[in-house]
Amino acid sequence: MVREIEKSMKSRNILKKQTLNTFFRSIRFRLVLWFVLILALVMGVFSAFVYWRQAQDVRAIAVGQLNFTLERFLGPEHEREGVIAQAPVVQVIPDFSQSLSANLQASAVVSIQGSDGAIQQSFGALTPEQIQQLRLPQNGWTGIQQTIIPDIPGIDNNRYLFIKPSILQNGQTAGYLLVGVPLDPNNQLGRLVVSLVLGNLLTLAIALTGGFWLADRAMRPVHAITQTARQISETDLQKRIHLPGKDELSELGNTFDEMLNRLQTAFDRQRQFTADASHELRTPLTIINLEASRGLSSRRSTEEYDRVLHTIQSENQFMIRLVNNLLALARMDAGQVKLKTDPLDLSSLILEVIERTRPLAEAKGVKVDIGKLQEIRIKGDHPTLVQMLTNLVENAIKFSVPTTDPQVQLSAGKRQEAGRLLAWVRVKDNGVGIPADHQAHIFDRFYQVDRSRNRTDGKDDVTDEQGSSGTGLGLAIAQWIAQAHHGEIRVESVAGQGSTFEVLLPADEHAE
Secondary structure (H helix, E strand, O other): OHHHHHHHHHHHHHHHHHHHHHHHHOHHHHHHHHHHHHHHHHHHHHHHHHHHHHHHHHHHHHHHHHHHHHHHHHOHHHOOOOOOOOOOOEOOOOOOOOOHHHHOOOOOEEEEEEOOOOEEEEEEOOOHHHHHOOOOOOOOOOOEEEEEOOOOOOOOOOEEEEEOOEEEEOOEEEEEEEEEEEOOOOOHHHHHHHHHHHHHHHHHHHHHHHHHHHHHHHHHHHHHHHHHHHHOOOOOOOOOOOOOOOOHHHHHHHHHHHHHHHHHHHHHHHHHHHHHHHHHHHHHHHHHHHHHHHHHHOOOOHHHHHHHHHHHHHHHHHHHHHHHHHHHHHHHHOOOOOOOOEEEEHHHHHHHHHHHHHHHHHHHOOOEEEOOOOOOEEEEOHHHHHHHHHHHHHHHHHHOOOOOOOOEEEEEEEEEEOOEEEEEEEEEEOOOOOOHHHOOOOOOOOOOOOOOOOHHHOOOOOOOOOOOOOOOOHHHHHHHHHHHOOOEEEEEEEOOOEEEEEEEEEEOOOOO
């Protein structure tokens, strides 16, 4: 039991330590710390300036009091304008003992000293013994001196300003006159320091508390993003943040949501791609396995072995074509396909494609009609553009219905659209057409209009020269090639009346 309690306490201490470490390393703590430090620095500088300015005012008042006391003590003949800059020389000291008490402030200090420094007379707040203890320079100094005097009842601040003019008689120094007033009799500077310290501490405490509250409020969106990111897994990308507002953090949250949407779309496409590829490969592999097992189960005729081998060869060719298309799309998605921008004649590309697909058209008994072709200059990659047009023409040949009229028609031209000069190529067939609800998906990978048909009767992709079915990737590859050339492919189709695929590519406006 004791061990369990110790273990529990140890775990709590470790958890508490980890929590504190996490808190001290957090952006919230560092933001508040830097905010308080900067505020403390600004307030410290401001407080120092206020104290310095007040100290200057207090000293100016004290110097004025010292000047006033000296003038009242020496009489009207020693009145002077402004404050004392240097101790005056006293030529004659009148007999003022009778009126000194009336002219002297209670906190002031006046002392008459001999030439040897001995105190002859003293008046005011200090006794002769206390005056002797003052830390003042020896005889002969001029100007104003500041010093600390012993504690005096009724005086809050024991800092004094002193002036010591010389007393001359018959041209000789007969003694000195020491006059002093308190620098800060009401201790204004001391109270100011206390007020500034308490005010700064209170302000920093409020700033610290408010800073943590504001930082916590500001970092809530980041916390929400973190929690959402932790809840996301490979199989669940449904979580979203949905941060309200229009500030930077809301923009970050919306960007994060958009990224999740793209990731979910990519993952869904990858899952569907993997499932479709597995499905497409399973069928030929199953056929190959069945045919090979059937051929090995017993002795058969030469014709039967030929049929089995042809079936296996046909399915193997289908898998090769499927794998090649998959690799082509993978390279396209990864940006590994480098397209050239060579000047090309679109009419020459069409004639080249017609020659390539002629054997397939003859095998299907389909007539291909070529409309009037004019010289149309474009810039692009020759191999990929030929592949795109070949996929469309083979697709049209596969779905055409043999008649006396041409089943496949090709035409090309130029037109202005959205402020651009576009070259267009149309491939039209007289096949069964594509239902309207399928037209938005025919460029999706592995999409088939009618999955119930076998591959030899498929209607959504191209076939090879032997007439085997397509892989469900031809139109997707054609669309990628068109978009990579800053163009697009459009389709118009009516069920039972055929389909027309139109390729739009930027024309070379500078070509002659």
